[in-house]
Amino acid sequence: MAKRIDGKEISSAMLDKVALEVAALKEKHIEPCLAVILVGDNPASQVYVRNKQRACERVGIRSVSHILPAETTQAALLDLIDTLNRDETVHGILCQLPLPEHLDSEQVLLAIAPEKDVDAFHPVNVGKITIGNADLLPCTPAGVMEMLRYEGISPAGKHCVVLGRSNIVGKPMALLLLAANGTVTVCHSKTPDLAAMTRQADILVSAVGRRGLITADMVKPGAVVIDVSINRDENGKLCGDADYDAVSVVASAITPVPGGVGPMTIAMLMRNTVTAAKAQNGIN
Numbered sequence: 001m002a003k004r005i006d007g008k009e010i011s012s013a014m015l016d017k018v019a020l021e022v023a024a025l026k027e028k029h030i031e032p033c034l035a036v037i038l039v040g041d042n043p044a045s046q047v048y049v050r051n052k053q054r055a056c057e058r059v060g061i062r063s064v065s066h067i068l069p070a071e072t073t074q075a076a077l078l079d080l081i082d083t084l085n086r087d088e089t090v091h092g093i094l095c096q097l098p099l100p101e102h103l104d105s106e107q108v109l110l111a112i113a114p115e116k117d118v119d120a121f122h123p124v125n126v127g128k129i130t131i132g133n134a135d136l137l138p139c140t141p142a143g144v145m146e147m148l149r150y151e152g153i154s155p156a157g158k159h160c161v162v163l164g165r166s167n168i169v170g171k172p173m174a175l176l177l178l179a180a181n182g183t184v185t186v187c188h189s190k191t192p193d194l195a196a197m198t199r200q201a202d203i204l205v206s207a208v209g210r211r212g213l214i215t216a217d218m219v220k221p222g223a224v225v226i227d228v229s230i231n232r233d234e235n236g237k238l239c240g241d242a243d244y245d246a247v248s249v250v251a252s253a254i255t256p257v258p259g260g261v262g263p264m265t266i267a268m269l270m271r272n273t274v275t276a277a278k279a280q281n282g283i284n
C-alpha cells in the first residue's frame with residue numbers, strides 16, 4: 001500500500017521555516033510584502049487569492065490585494081504593475097491567472113519586474129531556471145521537488161515522466177527534475193499510447209486536469225505518483241488525475257487531492273517572497 005505524501009504536513013513545516021526568516025528580516029526593519037492582483041470574479045481564482053492572503057498572515061508577510069473589475073483595461077493593469085514595480089515596500093508581485101479574455105497575459109507577465117516575479121513566469125526567470133541558476137523557482141514544481149526531498153525520494157537516475165506541458169507546471173517541472181539528475185520524459189495531448197510511457201515511470205507527475213486519467217494498470221509497481229491536478233468528481237468533490245484508491249495499491253507513494261501538492265504551491269510562494277525581499281535588500 002502506498003505511503004500517502006501529506007502536503008499539509010510538509011507545507012506546514014516549510015511555512016514555519018519561512019515565518020522564522022520573516023521574523024529575522026523584521027528585526028532588520030524589513031517587512032516582506034506580497035502584492036496580489038486579481039482581475040474579475042473567477043470563483044476559483046478568488047479562493048486561491050484568499051488562501052494566499054491567509055498564508056501571508058500566518059508567516060507574517062504583509063499582503064496587499066488589488067481586486068480589479070473584469071472590465072479593467074490593459075493600460076490600467078500595466079499602470080498598476082508599474083506602480084508596484086517602483087514601490088520599494090513591495091517585494092513580490094503576483095497577477096492571478098487566468099486573466100479575462102480581453103487582456104494580454106503575456107504582456108502583463110512581461111511587465112512585472114523579474115526580481116519581484118514571485119511566480120517565476122517572466123522570460124528572464126524562465127531562462128534562469130533553464131540554465132539552472134534561478135533564485136525564484138516556479139511555485140508548483142518547486143513544491144513538488146520539496147515534497148520529494150522531504151520524503152527522501154531523489155530523482156537522480158530515475159525515469160521521471162511528466163504529463164502536461166504548460167508553462168506553469170509541466171515545462172518547469174521537467175526542468176527541475178532534469179536539474180536533479182532525473183531522466184525526464186514529457187507527455188502531452190498528442191502523445192500516442194500514454195500508458196506505455198507512464199508504465200516506465202519511477203516518478204510520475206500528472207498535471208493534465210482530467211479525473212480518472214491515471215488508472216492502476218498505468219503505474220509501475222513501486223512508482224511514486226505526484227498528482228498536481230485539481231478536478232471535481234461527479235459529486236462535486238475535489239480529486240486529481242489519478243484513481244487514488246486503485247493506484248495506491250500499486251504505487252510506493254502518492255499525493256492526495258486535496259491536501260497534496262496544493263498547499264505546497266502556496267508555501268513556495270511565501271518562500272519566494274522572502275527570497276525576493278532579501279535580494280532587494282542585498283541579503284542572501
Ligand code: GUN
Pocket residue numbers: 094095096097098119139140168
Ligand atoms: N493560476 C493558476 N495557478 C497560478 C499560479 O501559480 N500563479 C498565478 N499567478 N496564477 C495562477
